[in-house]
Amino acid sequence: MQSFPAVDPIPIPAPIWLLKLLHIVTLALHFVAVEMLLGGLLLAVVLSLFRNSPNSMVLARAIARRLTVVMTFVINLGVPPLLFAQVLYGRALYTSSVLIGVYWISIIAILTLTYWLLYQFTGRLEAGKSAWWTGLSAWVLAGFIARLLSTNMTLMLRPEVWRQMYSASAAGAYLPTGDPTLTPRWLLMLAGGLFIGGLWLVYLSGRSTFTAEEKRFAAGLGGKVAVAFGLLYLAVGVWAADVQPEAVKAGLATHPLYHFAGFAGYGWLALVVVAVLLAAIAGFGKVSAGWLAWAGAVVALLVEITFTVYRDGVRDLTLLSKGYDVWDRVVVTNWSVVGLFLALFVGGLVVVGWLISVVARAQKPMEGAA
Numbered sequence: 168m169q170s171f172p173a174v175d176p177i178p179i180p181a182p183i184w185l186l187k188l189l190h191i192v193t194l195a196l197h198f199v200a201v202e203m204l205l206g207g208l209l210l211a212v213v214l215s216l217f218r219n220s221p222n223s224m225v226l227a228r229a230i231a232r233r234l235t236v237v238m239t240f241v242i243n244l245g246v247p248p249l250l251f252a253q254v255l256y257g258r259a260l261y262t263s264s265v266l267i268g269v270y271w272i273s274i275i276a277i278l279t280l281t282y283w284l285l286y287q288f289t290g291r292l293e294a295g296k297s298a299w300w301t302g303l304s305a306w307v308l309a310g311f312i313a314r315l316l317s318t319n320m321t322l323m324l325r326p327e328v329w330r331q332m333y334s335a336s337a338a339g340a341y342l343p344t345g346d347p348t349l350t351p352r353w354l355l356m357l358a359g360g361l362f363i364g365g366l367w368l369v370y371l372s373g374r375s376t377f378t379a380e381e382k383r384f385a386a387g388l389g390g391k392v393a394v395a396f397g398l399l400y401l402a403v404g405v406w407a408a409d410v411q412p413e414a415v416k417a418g419l420a421t422h423p424l425y426h427f428a429g430f431a432g433y434g435w436l437a438l439v440v441v442a443v444l445l446a447a448i449a450g451f452g453k454v455s456a457g458w459l460a461w462a463g464a465v466v467a468l469l470v471e472i473t474f475t476v477y478r479d480g481v482r483d484l485t486l487l488s489k490g491y492d493v494w495d496r497v498v499v500t501n502w503s504v505v506g507l508f509l510a511l512f513v514g515g516l517v518v519v520g521w522l523i524s525v526v527a528r529a530q531k532p533m534e535g536a537a
């Protein structure tokens with residue numbers, strides 16, 4: 168029986184490859200921001216517990232101040248991949264979104280509360296008050312949002328359970344369980360958060376707004392955290408790959424197109440190892456050099472890109488094994504709209520780059536200054 172709803176008669180207005188490229192680029196950037204939020208927040212919460220350690224408090228405040236900005240990137244870099252995913256996978260993604268509708272729509276409210284708690288956390292830290300419980304509440308909520316996203320992104324790959332789920336409850340208030348890929352996939356994002364969070368501290372140790380002692384502290388702590396959670400990230404990544412269906416594993420090894428995604432998986436593995444080695448130099452060699460900070464940041468970005476390419480291959484191959492071929496769509500490219508979109512996209516990137524350069528050139532107070 169055909170599980171996917173009938174295809175929309177309106178053709179796709181741009182080449183599939185272009186939509187997929189934009190999807191992967193924007194989603195990888197969303198993941199960088201998500202990981203900074205999930206990992207940075209938990210690290211800031213833990214650091215804020217050490218109220219008698221000036222270094223811990225300076226670093227907790229420095230991370231917290233940045234997290235409210237990171238959250239804007241999480242949201243703004245989440246919208247484009249959502250739109251591209253809906254265009255490419257609408258018949259699967261809309262169905263799964265409706266099936267968990269109550270939870271799916273509640274993300275907006277949970278996100279708003281998380282954002283408010285983040286501001287509370289930062290404000291209380293700035294005022295020298297105890298703040299860990301506000302930060303921890305924000306982290307738990309963000310982790311729950313991540314869980315809901317993982318739930319939907321895996322449910323969209325399981326047309327075989329949709330009908331039975333809908334028969335059990337049409338209210339959209341039932342969260343599915345029983346998918347072996349869901350928990351490893353969610354834990355991968357959580358472990359990745361602390362790994363990227365550790366690398367973020369190493370990056371911060373290269374900033375001139377910290378004293379030499381604070382830099383050493385940030386590099387040492389960030390490096391050790393990134394080593395520990397980088398190894399965990401590797402282990403969960405291997406687990407998440409291992410629980411994929413056999414058809415997906417075979418496709419990643421041999422499919423003419425998705426073989427490339429399989430390579431990206433190996434690239435991801437190699438890059439995480441490189442990042443762990445860089446983190447070890449920072450964490451155990453007690454080095455806070457500028458090159459190390461930048462190298463960590465670049466490798467972190469490449470880790471997220473290779474991860475996103477691999478994940479994309481897993482999705483397409485899973486759907487393909489169930490009769491949904493993302494490439495099999497009628498495309499009638501509207502080049503004037505595509506051209507306008509690309510011009511605005513590049514223009515937007517230039518404006519963001521300019522904004523970042525203005526912030527970078529601005530005179531900044533030392534992080535520890537009252």
Ligand code: HEM
Binds near residue numbers: 197309320353
């Ligand atoms: C605290 C806020 C957020 C967190 C922690 C978060 C976390 C995540 C995680 C963990 C995933 C991967 C799920 C998986 O495949 O296993 C994900 C994917 C995604 N997120 Fe976010 N997210 C957040 C906010 C948002 C927002 C506000 C949007 C959109 C407006 C968004 C859009 C997306 C989309 C579209 C995907 C999947 C895209 C795809 O697979 O094609 N996220 N997010």
